[in-house]
Amino acid sequence: xxxxxxxxxxxxxxxxxxxxxxxxxxxxxxxxxxxxxxxxxxxxxxxxxxxxxxxxxxxxxxxxxxxxxxxxxxxxxxxxxxxxxxxxxxxxxxxxxxxxxxxxxxxxxxxxxxxxxxxxxxxxxxxxxxxxxxxxxxxxxxxxxxxxxxxxxxxxxxxxxxxxxxxxxxxxxxxxxxxxxxxxxxxxxxxxxxxxxxxxxxxxxxxxxx
Numbered sequence: 001x002x003x004x005x006x007x008x009x010x011x012x013x014x015x016x017x018x019x020x021x022x023x024x025x026x027x028x029x030x031x032x033x034x035x036x037x038x039x040x041x042x043x044x045x046x047x048x049x050x051x052x053x054x055x056x057x058x059x060x061x062x063x064x065x066x067x068x069x070x071x072x073x074x075x076x077x078x079x080x081x082x083x084x085x086x087x088x089x090x091x092x093x094x095x096x097x098x099x100x101x102x103x104x105x106x107x108x109x110x111x112x113x114x115x116x117x118x119x120x121x122x123x124x125x126x127x128x129x130x131x132x133x134x135x136x137x138x139x140x141x142x143x144x145x146x147x148x149x150x151x152x153x154x155x156x157x158x159x160x161x162x163x164x165x166x167x168x169x170x171x172x173x174x175x176x177x178x179x180x181x182x183x184x185x186x187x188x189x190x191x192x193x194x195x196x197x198x199x200x201x202x203x204x205x206x207x208x209x210x
């Protein structure tokens with residue numbers, strides 16, 4: 001099998017991305033602990049990595065505080081879903097993550113980097129960005145030829161959940177709530193989107209809510 005690095009956050013999208021990648025690759029999982037308020041994601045990533053039986057799981061501490069605060073760090077939590085660029089935005093987060101993942105791929109002999117970007121308002125989740133980053137990072141690589149793979153590109157949350165159900169993803173091991181507590185709040189943007197996505201697939205979300 002080919003060897004691939006997968007960015008594994010512990011959230012729903014990255015889990016589906018990882019289980020898709022595992023179908024055809026030996027996986028090396030890379031999780032970033034960047035000071036996010038929902039630190040429960042890191043624990044979820046550990047559980048997913050164990051279930052996937054990845055060859056290695058690196059949890060890399062990478063504080064991103066100098067890039068400003070966001071809902072992911074310390075801004076007040078809203079309810080509902082965003083209609084413009086969410087204030088979960090952390091400038092260049094994916095650029096930093098992908099650069100490190102490329103370096104890790106190069107030293108481990110992996111030829112692919114998987115990232116679970118979907119249909120999103122984030123600038124660093126757009127197809128043009130991914131293509132440009134792949135080219136730039138390969139120009140900076142001694143090996144070259146490393147591919148960024150985005151199996152969820154263009155999908156909404158309902159489609160992601162459907163894909164995960166087809167792949168038998170253990171969604172009960174994932175977490176999405178911004179609060180990062182034992183019980184999901186059911187009110188913050190990712191909770192609202194997640195609940196609706198499962199219901200539109202004819203089932204209830206298996207994680208516990210308040």
